[in-house]
Amino acid sequence: xxxxxxxxxxxxKIMVFSHNCFSKSGSNGRTLSNLLIEWPNNSLAQFYIxxxxxDSPVCNNYYRVxxxxxxxxxxxxxxxxxIINSEMENYKVNKKDVSLNTxxxxxxxxxxFNYIIRNLIWDSNKWRGKGFKKWVDDFNPDIxxxxxxxxxxxxxxxxxxxxxxxxxxVLYNSEDYYFKDKKSFSLLYRLYRSxxxxxxxxxxxxxxxxxxICDMLQETYNKKFNHKSSVIMTATEVIPFKSVNNNEKYxxxxxxxxxxxxxxxxxxxxxxLQSIDGNFKIDVYGKIPNKEVEKALLSSSGIRLKGFIxxxxxxxxxxxxxxxxxxxxxxxxxxxxxxxxxxxxxxxSLASGTxxxxxxxxxxASSKYLIENKAACVVTDSKNLFKSLVELIENEEQQRQYVNxxxxxxxxxxxxxINNKVFxxxxxxxxxx
Numbered sequence: 001x002x003x004x005x006x007x008x009x010x011x012x013k014i015m016v017f018s019h020n021c022f023s024k025s026g027s028n029g030r031t032l033s034n035l036l037i038e039w040p041n042n043s044l045a046q047f048y049i050x051x052x053x054x055d056s057p058v059c060n061n062y063y064r065v066x067x068x069x070x071x072x073x074x075x076x077x078x079x080x081x082x083i084i085n086s087e088m089e090n091y092k093v094n095k096k097d098v099s100l101n102t103x104x105x106x107x108x109x110x111x112x113f114n115y116i117i118r119n120l121i122w123d124s125n126k127w128r129g130k131g132f133k134k135w136v137d138d139f140n141p142d143i144x145x146x147x148x149x150x151x152x153x154x155x156x157x158x159x160x161x162x163x164x165x166x167x168x169x170v171l172y173n174s175e176d177y178y179f180k181d182k183k184s185f186s187l188l189y190r191l192y193r194s195x196x197x198x199x200x201x202x203x204x205x206x207x208x209x210x211x212x213i214c215d216m217l218q219e220t221y222n223k224k225f226n227h228k229s230s231v232i233m234t235a236t237e238v239i240p241f242k243s244v245n246n247n248e249k250y251x252x253x254x255x256x257x258x259x260x261x262x263x264x265x266x267x268x269x270x271x272x273l274q275s276i277d278g279n280f281k282i283d284v285y286g287k288i289p290n291k292e293v294e295k296a297l298l299s300s301s302g303i304r305l306k307g308f309i310x311x312x313x314x315x316x317x318x319x320x321x322x323x324x325x326x327x328x329x330x331x332x333x334x335x336x337x338x339x340x341x342x343x344x345x346x347x348x349s350l351a352s353g354t355x356x357x358x359x360x361x362x363x364x365a366s367s368k369y370l371i372e373n374k375a376a377c378v379v380t381d382s383k384n385l386f387k388s389l390v391e392l393i394e395n396e397e398q399q400r401q402y403v404n405x406x407x408x409x410x411x412x413x414x415x416x417x418i419n420n421k422v423f424x425x426x427x428x429x430x431x432x433x
Contacts, residue, residue, distance in 0.1 A: 012142035022056035122153035240353030261329030270302030318352035328360035
């Protein structure tokens with residue numbers, strides 16, 4: 001009994017609310033997992049809505065409601081929601097399920113309408129039956145941890161549970177959604193944005209602490225809101241180990257998300273490498289978002305599509321590459337939309353022991369971070385692309401310097417042990433139930 005009480009005092013029970021579940025491979029799920037890797041398994045629970053199954057050892061108590069289930073409850077009054085735990089092999093991801101997320105992505109010209117309708121369905125609370133209430137009561141959380149997204153309904157759910165249980169909320173925020181007001185004459189867009197901002201203002205007023213993914217994002221929110229906050233950057237599990245490359249070819253690899261226009265800069269980078277040496281090709285690992293992007297990538301002779309690989313394989317590729325590359329889109333829209341974005345693959349790349357090359361706009365948080373710490377070769381202007389690549393590839397000493405700076409930065413800002421300690425200190429300050 002004393003042991004159980006000690007665990008409760010040292011590690012209060014946290015209920016996590018997020019779109020994605022804890023995961024070893026998905027970026028959002030892995031980021032959250034790394035924050036809580038030291039937490040006792042029985043002191044964590046998670047509510048999530050994406051059509052996926054958790055594969056992380058950090059938690060064994062989940063409640064999942066899919067978009068389509070919330071829609072079914074809205075129209076038919078059906079009972080929905082599943083508790084997922086160690087017997088979750090009995091549950092399978094329904095590959096035939098076409099989630100509302102997919103529908104929204106297909107109809108981007110009606111995005112505001114889709115946001116409003118999705119919020120309306122979830123806000124109806126018709127999905128919220130006795131099963132969900134019992135799951136919350138049985139776990140009896142001490143603290144809510146919410147991963148802030150771009151939909152108001154998840155904030156409303158987390159806030160309602162926190163108020164009912166009379167417990168604090170800690171926010172994990174990796175995006176500047178509150179500030180993304182586009183110039184639009186659409187009344188629907190204005191309605192969607194006003195709904196989101198009002199709900200976020202209620203949430204941050206109630207919250208006890210906010211954890212941001214980088215300094216630049218924290219600074220932006222601090223200018224608007226008077227709140228307690230900290231920065232905990234993405235942790236990494238990658239260990240710097242350089243495998244012997246018996247292949248005489250110079251291996252250049254890109255690993256990660258291929259959406260948000262990254263493929264355009266990646267093609268430009270590949271074409272430049274080809275102009276340096278026709279044997280230079282970029283091995284691209286990751287899911288292709290659509291046929292249009294796939295066609296564009298295949299049109300470049302300097303790109304080899306390798307498909308999606310597991311996180312273990314990601315580590316192997318990073319260790320066996322001669323150069324890791326990352327690219328961001330240079331259009332005015334993406335420079336505005338992604339200025340606070342910080343790819344989760346950056347921490348892994350820095351920790352790999354392989355030299356890191358980044359081609360991205362200078363206003364981005366990640367670009368500024370890497371340039372300030374001299375942890376990667378960062379090119380922010382196409383005019384310098386050819387020259388910078390030639391100099392880097394031919395100068396092994398320069399590569400070693402970037403790698404050494406990167407590894408030092410990982411120890412400082414991307415260590416799982418340090419990040420867990422900082423997060424634990426935040427939770428201790430927020431207090432127990």
